[in-house]
Amino acid sequence: MPVVVVESPAKAKTINKYLGPDFVVLASYGHVRDLPAKDGSVNPDDGFAMTWEVAAESRKHIKAITEALKTDDTLILATDPDREGEAISWHLREALQSSLKKGKKVARVTFNAITKDAVTKAMKEPRDIDTPLVEAYLARRALDYLVGFTLSPVLWRKLPGAKSAGRVQSVCLRLIVEREMEVEAFKAQEYWTVKAVFRTPRGQEFEAGLVTLGGKKLQKFDIPTATAAELAVHAVTSRTFTVSGVESKPATRNPWPPFMTSTLQQEASRKFGMGAKQCMNAAQRLYEAGHITYMRTDGIDMAPEAIVATRAEIETRFGKPYVPETPRLYKNKAKNAQEAHECIRPTDMGLGPDKIRVEEDQRRLYELIWKRTISSQMAAARMERTTVDISSPDAQVALRANGQVVLFDGFLKVYDESRDEEAEDEGRLPQVHQNDPLDTRKVTPDQHFTQPPPRYTEATLVKRMEELGIGRPSTYASILTTIVDREYVRKDKNRLFPEDKGRLVTAFLSNYFHRYVEYDFTADLEEELDDVSAGSRDYKEVLARFWRDFSAAVAETADLRIGEVLTKIDDFLAPHLYPARADGSDPRACPTCGAGRLHLKTARSGGAFIGCGNYPECRYTRPLAGDSESVASDGRILGQDADGNDISLRAGRFGPYVQRGEATEAQPKPD
Numbered sequence: 001m002p003v004v005v006v007e008s009p010a011k012a013k014t015i016n017k018y019l020g021p022d023f024v025v026l027a028s029y030g031h032v033r034d035l036p037a038k039d040g041s042v043n044p045d046d047g048f049a050m051t052w053e054v055a056a057e058s059r060k061h062i063k064a065i066t067e068a069l070k071t072d073d074t075l076i077l078a079t080d081p082d083r084e085g086e087a088i089s090w091h092l093r094e095a096l097q098s099s100l101k102k103g104k105k106v107a108r109v110t111f112n113a114i115t116k117d118a119v120t121k122a123m124k125e126p127r128d129i130d131t132p133l134v135e136a137y138l139a140r141r142a143l144d145y146l147v148g149f150t151l152s153p154v155l156w157r158k159l160p161g162a163k164s165a166g167r168v169q170s171v172c173l174r175l176i177v178e179r180e181m182e183v184e185a186f187k188a189q190e191y192w193t194v195k196a197v198f199r200t201p202r203g204q205e206f207e208a209g210l211v212t213l214g215g216k217k218l219q220k221f222d223i224p225t226a227t228a229a230e231l232a233v234h235a236v237t238s239r240t241f242t243v244s245g246v247e248s249k250p251a252t253r254n255p256w257p258p259f260m261t262s263t264l265q266q267e268a269s270r271k272f273g274m275g276a277k278q279c280m281n282a283a284q285r286l287y288e289a290g291h292i293t294y295m296r297t298d299g300i301d302m303a304p305e306a307i308v309a310t311r312a313e314i315e316t317r318f319g320k321p322y323v324p325e326t327p328r329l330y331k332n333k334a335k336n337a338q339e340a341h342e343c344i345r346p347t348d349m350g351l352g353p354d355k356i357r358v359e360e361d362q363r364r365l366y367e368l369i370w371k372r373t374i375s376s377q378m379a380a381a382r383m384e385r386t387t388v389d390i391s392s393p394d395a396q397v398a399l400r401a402n403g404q405v406v407l408f409d410g411f412l413k414v415y416d417e418s419r420d421e422e423a424e425d426e427g428r429l430p431q432v433h434q435n436d437p438l439d440t441r442k443v444t445p446d447q448h449f450t451q452p453p454p455r456y457t458e459a460t461l462v463k464r465m466e467e468l469g470i471g472r473p474s475t476y477a478s479i480l481t482t483i484v485d486r487e488y489v490r491k492d493k494n495r496l497f498p499e500d501k502g503r504l505v506t507a508f509l510s511n512y513f514h515r516y517v518e519y520d521f522t523a524d525l526e527e528e529l530d531d532v533s534a535g536s537r538d539y540k541e542v543l544a545r546f547w548r549d550f551s552a553a554v555a556e557t558a559d560l561r562i563g564e565v566l567t568k569i570d571d572f573l574a575p576h577l578y579p580a581r582a583d584g585s586d587p588r589a590c591p592t593c594g595a596g597r598l599h600l601k602t603a604r605s606g607g608a609f610i611g612c613g614n615y616p617e618c619r620y621t622r623p624l625a626g627d628s629e630s631v632a633s634d635g636r637i638l639g640q641d642a643d644g645n646d647i648s649l650r651a652g653r654f655g656p657y658v659q660r661g662e663a664t665e666a667q668p669k670p671d
Contacts, residue, residue, distance in 0.1 A: 002074040005065060005092055007085075010288040011114060015078065018116040019123070024068050028079070032058040033091045035145050042142045042149075044551070048543045050142060054095060065092070066099045074105045076126070081110035081341060082296050083533065084474055086130050087137035093129065112303075113347045114290040132535035139532055139539035143167055143525070146547060151513070154557055155505065158565045160602050162505050163486045168471050169479050170509055171522045173488050175464060177498045177506040179456055181576050186452035191221045192229035193446050196236055196399055198390065198438040204430035205441060208390055210236065212398035229445035235397050236443045243436040244398070245389040251404075252380040255411035257300040257330040258343035258373050261473030262466045264295070264365075267372070267417070269459030272364055273494055276458050276477035282361040283344070290347060291356065292369055296473045297341040300330045302373075306345060310377045313349040317374075318413060324379045345373040375415035382408040386429050390438060403429035455495040469523035500608040500624045507569040512557055516550065570600040577610060577624065593618035600624075 002023050006012050009027045016025040033052040035041040043049045054062060069075060075096065077089035089108055093100070100106060107126035111118040147167040155162035194210040211218055213232055223229050259267070264283065268274040274282070283295035302310070307327045315323050346369060353367035388401040405428040406412065456464070462476050471479055483489045488502030498506070509517045525546070531537035570577070578587035578598060590596040596614025603609065612620040
């Protein structure tokens with residue numbers, strides 16, 4: 001009786017149901033071996049030999065598999081169909097070597113969906129373990145170990161409070177820190193727009209925006225002030241207008257492709273506020289229950305039989321007009337796309353969201369996947385877009401109105417990804433004809449300010465990493481979890497903010513290990529690992545070339561002193577730590593004593609702050625982030641009470657609090 005090994009007990013239960021009593025299906029509970037968390041687990045001097053250790057919690061699972069193999073002659077490794085799954089199968093085979101010496105057969109099978117057809121078909125097509133895929137895993141694991149265990153101690157010694165660095169996590173952190181710097185450096189710019197409401201000869205009203213003033217086509221910032229806006233309003237109200245042109249054009253919108261890992265995470269975040277980890281946990285449970293195909297994939301293509309089933313479901317539910325004449329085929333455009341699996345789709349298109357019985361997170365995610373898959377094979381939406389141009393007789397002032405109406409909803413009947421502010425349906429314009437006179441009913445100026453670049457959400461960060469070719473679908477969730485757990489980043493209202501520790505680590509790495517946090521370098525290394533997966537590059541050559549340069553960079557930091565490091569980081573961050581002051585004075589001059597200069601300092605906790613160099617005579621401090629003129633420091637005198645006692649602002653572990661006189665009042669706890 002063959003022994004089949006999968007990762008999880010839920011998956012084992014589902015597969016056992018399909019295979020029946022002639023098979024023993026056991027779970028490995030994920031990885032069974034890993035590199036011990038100590039020096040020497042990867043030895044560059046011995047051909048990058050790797051020392052593996054069976055995890056304590058995995059020993060009982062290995063024992064259960066070993067016991068089953070005593071009476072069974074075949075081991076079937078049925079772990080996930082990706083690089084990690086291949087690695088788990090390899091680890092299992094290595095860990096079970098003593099049980100396999102008696103002529104027992106070992107086979108590897110993979111399936112993209114846990115359905116009876118997929119599982120039984122896979123059992124008829126066994127293969128060997130994919131050596132290049134395993135070697136790509138070994139290279140990735142060795143690289144991550146070498147960076148983590150070599151660079152992290154450098155951080156501990158040179159940057160108090162720093163916890164760790166990682167090959168991909170540090171690049172991800174750099175993205176967040178640089179975006180925050182862009183936000184802090186941003187200066188809002190004022191601009192105005194002018195809108196008018198017109199009435200047609202048939203009594204219908206519509207709105208148009210000013211596009212030409214003084215015979216010149218307006219650019220975004222051509223009306224910079226309220227005064228200029230009022231002059232523009234007067235230019236409109238003082239003239240008569242007629243319709244100078246009407247143009248209607250047909251347009252179509254095609255559906256989005258089915259989900260892959262990154263786009264599923266992005267949509268789950270945007271629509272439901274799900275973090276990457278929460279999304280992947282729900283998807284994992286759906287996959288193990290047999291409801292969806294494998295959820296870690298870069299692929300957006302769909303199996304031919306799934307396309308046929310999807311088109312049939314569309315016709316049944318919505319009618320023949322919603323089925324395009326030919327099936328839609330999608331090709332992945334993502335940089336470094338690999339792991340050539342199908343898209344993420346339901347295994348049974350007839351199982352609609354109303355029929356599935358799962359937990360709420362899983363139900364919402366399944367509905368999203370089902371709708372996206374169905375819509376991806378539906379007919380395009382047909383629109384009519386209308387533009388009405390309006391001009392004054394002297395051609396000095398012109399306005400324009402845009403409208404759009406959906407003539408046939410097509411895939412929009414099921415799924416629309418547009419945000420409210422991006423929605424293209426602007427409504428139908430009233431019937432107007434060229435040379436129609438228009439009655440100006442109201443003219444309104446609107447003030448606007450440019451907005452800083454938005455902080456990353458988990459969804460937009462994953463999208464950016466994908467665009468840059470950094471990381472892989474299987475790593476996005478764990479990378480985000482790591483930088484939050486290390487307290488380098490915090491998540492607030494779905495936005496990612498760098499903590500002081502994260503800023504310092506990024507500044508340190510950008511100064512002393514710049515090459516290794518470059519986006520192109522990290523993406524190029526991912527490409528090399530993909531070449532290893534394809535069998536076209538030797539993984540030890542990749543490791544040797546990386547280690548030669550990286551170890552040399554580490555050696556160069558051996559004699560660095562903490563003071564020197566802080567000075568370098570201080571200079572690196574200076575444009576953001578010491579913004580220009582409105583009065584033109586030195587931004588690094590202490591605002592309290594005037595004699596000292598501001599410097600970057602670190603606390604025992606690992607946090608950082610800006611303090612006066614004239615300490616202890618001057619005790620001015622302020623947070624690392626923030627305007628030096630608007631953030632009060634710890635101990636800064638705010639004023640006096642009725643008895644003449646100083647009132648000062650203090651920083652405590654629960655946040656700022658007020659102290660009256662010399663005696664410190666009990667600090668209030670947070671709400």
